[in-house]
Amino acid sequence: MIIDGHVHTPFCPHGSRDTLKQYIENAISQTYSSISFTEHAPLPPSFIDPVPTKDSGMELKLMEDYISTLQELKINYEKDITIHIGLEVDYIEGYEKEIKEFLNTYGDSLTDGILSVHFLPTPSGYVCMDYSPNSFKKLVDAHGGVNGVHRLYYQTLLRSIEADLGRYKPTRIGHMTLSHKFQNLFPTEQFFTEETDAVLASIKERNYSLDMNSAGLRKPYCQATYPHPSILEKAIRKGIPLVYGSDAHKSEDLGAGYSQLKQYVSKGY
Numbered sequence: 511m512i513i514d515g516h517v518h519t520p521f522c523p524h525g526s527r528d529t530l531k532q533y534i535e536n537a538i539s540q541t542y543s544s545i546s547f548t549e550h551a552p553l554p555p556s557f558i559d560p561v562p563t564k565d566s567g568m569e570l571k572l573m574e575d576y577i578s579t580l581q582e583l584k585i586n587y588e589k590d591i592t593i594h595i596g597l598e599v600d601y602i603e604g605y606e607k608e609i610k611e612f613l614n615t616y617g618d619s620l621t622d623g624i625l626s627v628h629f630l631p632t633p634s635g636y637v638c639m640d641y642s643p644n645s646f647k648k649l650v651d652a653h654g655g656v657n658g659v660h661r662l663y664y665q666t667l668l669r670s671i672e673a674d675l676g677r678y679k680p681t682r683i684g685h686m687t688l689s690h691k692f693q694n695l696f697p698t699e700q701f702f703t704e705e706t707d708a709v710l711a712s713i714k715e716r717n718y719s720l721d722m723n724s725a726g727l728r729k730p731y732c733q734a735t736y737p738h739p740s741i742l743e744k745a746i747r748k749g750i751p752l753v754y755g756s757d758a759h760k761s762e763d764l765g766a767g768y769s770q771l772k773q774y775v776s777k778g779y
């Protein structure tokens with residue numbers, strides 16, 4: 511039985527148009543016991559999406575539809591599978607107040623959630639770190655090299671864990687090592703052990719959990735899970751719950767990488 515805590519939907523402006531029914535039927539056929547739909551939350555109203563297609567988050571006006579559609583499916587399929595209504599919420603430094611306001615508005619209807627960092631600052635504005643090799647390169651140029659980007663990413667991730675985003679703040683940290691998405695193009699000799707240890711310690715301190723994300727295995731320049739097994743083993747030793755996440759943006763990606771990760775899945779997750 512698979513529990514998948516990180517799945518996108520047709521409400522995602524950069525995902526596939528696969529229907530929720532396709533996701534759910536595929537999940538059931540793969541013997542999923544639980545699926546969490548965690549669409550990219552709408553970005554803060556005053557934040558300008560730096561990606562050229564402006565499609566990093568779902569549209570705010572679709573939120574009611576997103577929630578009510580999932581509520582209906584949750585009931586229709588309750589005999590076959592547990593459906594969680596969640597969001598992947600972006601932590602963007604400096605926008606904490608707006609993120610908190612958004613969560614306070616919709617948090618009551620949500621039953622799961624992921625907190626992720628995709629956007630990092632440069633002197634000429636925010637950049638979506640994982641959008642393309644070119645966007646990563648912008649960060650490399652702005653922060654004195656590849657290692658500078660990793661350090662800034664982990665620093666921001668730590669701030670996201672510590673941030674006050676109110677009572678509906680998601681407590682599962684998304685793809686912890688996303689800064690390695692283009693690691694084959696932007697290699698580094700460093701392991702960032704100090705940084706990742708600090709992240710794990712902070713997660714443990716707050717009783718948060720980790721999204722054990724298989725998307726990196728499908729990225730040609732990454733070919734690794736987020737995080738790497740050595741970090742997963744450390745997390746297990748610390749007693750941090752690990753939740754498998756396919757991060758599927760199309761229904762056929764459900765269950766991807768599960769065979770590599772199932773040995774790390776925490777009991778009950």
Ligand SMILES: [Zn+2]
Nearest residue numbers: 518524550759
């Ligand atoms: Zn996405």
Ligand SMILES: [Zn+2]
Nearest residue numbers: 598626684685
């Ligand atoms: Zn993400």
